Amino acid sequence: MLPTPVYNFSAGPAVLPDAVLRTAQNEMLDYNGTGFPVMSMSHRSDVFMSILHHAEQDLRTLLDIPDNYKILFLQGGASSQFNMVVMNFANGFKRVDSVVTGNWSSVAHKQMGKLSDAEIHLAADGKALDYLDLPPENTWDIDRHSAFVHFASNETVNGLQYGELPRPGADMPPLVCDMSSDILSRRINVRDFGVIYAGAQKNIGPAGATVVIIREDLLERCSERVPDVWNYQTHINRQGMHNTPATYPIYIAGLVFRWLLAQGGVAQIETVNALKAAKLYNAIDSSGGFYINNIRPGARSKMNVVFGTQSPDLDQRFVQEADAAGLKLLQGYKSVGGMRASIYNAMPLQGVEALVGFMQDFQRRYG
Numbered sequence: 001m002l003p004t005p006v007y008n009f010s011a012g013p014a015v016l017p018d019a020v021l022r023t024a025q026n027e028m029l030d031y032n033g034t035g036f037p038v039m040s041m042s043h044r045s046d047v048f049m050s051i052l053h054h055a056e057q058d059l060r061t062l063l064d065i066p067d068n069y070k071i072l073f074l075q076g077g078a079s080s081q082f083n084m085v086v087m088n089f090a091n092g093f094k095r096v097d098s099v100v101t102g103n104w105s106s107v108a109h110k111q112m113g114k115l116s117d118a119e120i121h122l123a124a125d126g127k128a129l130d131y132l133d134l135p136p137e138n139t140w141d142i143d144r145h146s147a148f149v150h151f152a153s154n155e156t157v158n159g160l161q162y163g164e165l166p167r168p169g170a171d172m173p174p175l176v177c178d179m180s181s182d183i184l185s186r187r188i189n190v191r192d193f194g195v196i197y198a199g200a201q202k203n204i205g206p207a208g209a210t211v212v213i214i215r216e217d218l219l220e221r222c223s224e225r226v227p228d229v230w231n232y233q234t235h236i237n238r239q240g241m242h243n244t245p246a247t248y249p250i251y252i253a254g255l256v257f258r259w260l261l262a263q264g265g266v267a268q269i270e271t272v273n274a275l276k277a278a279k280l281y282n283a284i285d286s287s288g289g290f291y292i293n294n295i296r297p298g299a300r301s302k303m304n305v306v307f308g309t310q311s312p313d314l315d316q317r318f319v320q321e322a323d324a325a326g327l328k329l330l331q332g333y334k335s336v337g338g339m340r341a342s343i344y345n346a347m348p349l350q351g352v353e354a355l356v357g358f359m360q361d362f363q364r365r366y367g
């Protein structure tokens with residue numbers, strides 16, 4: 001037993017609920033009396049098909065996903081989706097609109113142009129705002145004939161999040177959203193989106209599975225020229241079994257979905273997440289300038305809280321001492337520096353309270 005609880009603030013692969021890990025541990029060698037580990041059973045077995053089916057159904061319930069949306073659990077991570085959305089949905093289009101708000105949407109912007117006949121048009125760039133605020137939807141330069149509009153709901157590295165999600169106007173192209181780091185953290189209206197995708201390792205499960213939610217009518221754009229492994233229509237035609245899916249990550253994701261339902265679903269976790277974020281930002285804002293976060297309050301992420309002191313040396317000391325106190329992996333992203341506390345769904349309120357307590361103590365000693 002460790003003397004004090006350990007809290008993991010990793011940005012990803014991130015903390016998973018203890019209860020989920022315990023269930024996985026109990027079922028590790030013998031899943032549900034089958035005599036097999038989930039890791040070692042055929043993905044086409046009835047047992048695994050049922051795991052996949054239930055994961056999908058529970059995700060549908062949690063996000064209230066309408067029947068005209070398909071759900072896939074693919075491999076390749078969120079990064080693979082930067083290209084898959086273009087290969088499948090920009091086919092025959094001249095332009096894709098792309099909104100850049102920080103690190104990940106910027107990577108997406110650059111990658112989307114590769115092997116693409118369509119122009120990837122920079123519809124808005126948060127650079128002019130030093131990535132401390134988000135360009136509002138009404139400033140996006142959108143062409144209604146574009147294949148789609150790509151953006152990220154939460155910038156994991158920069159700590160920015162669209163508090164109010166963009167809503168497509170009637171003659172707007174479909175919204176394609178990278179929700180890797182805030183999916184299932186709050187209620188959303190899936191009907192506002194053409195495609196939602198998310199790598200699992202932030203808020204869903206272990207790395208290896210990528211959730212893609214696709215509005216059915218967009219599948220008409222998929223061309224047979226797109227190789228099967230990159231082709232959404234192929235994956236859907238074969239019920240997610242075109243090639244071997246990431247069976248174990250999907251199983252864990254299913255346990256996380258069940259855990260979320262038991263917590264009261266997304267509406268309940270949204271309330272807890274708001275409380276966690278408020279406590280942490282309040283600790284920063286009430287520190288008299290000892291801790292700094294310069295992001296406009298309305299654009300602050302409730303998932304990734306980026307902060308620092310005035311001094312990189314002090315930041316380093318903070319990270320080291322926090323680690324010794326059981327508050328793990330608080331160092332900021334390499335290009336940003338400072339600290340980053342990722343407080344995804346599985347981070348309990350007590351973890352945030354422990355961090356706030358440590359911040360106050362650290363400031364008393366070094367402030």
Ligand SMILES: *Cc1c(COP(=O)(O)O)cnc(C)c1O
Binds near residue numbers: 080
């Ligand atoms: C982590 C992350 C990615 C990259 O995910 P991979 O699964 O490593 O490809 C993309 N977008 C966002 C918003 C992320 O947080």
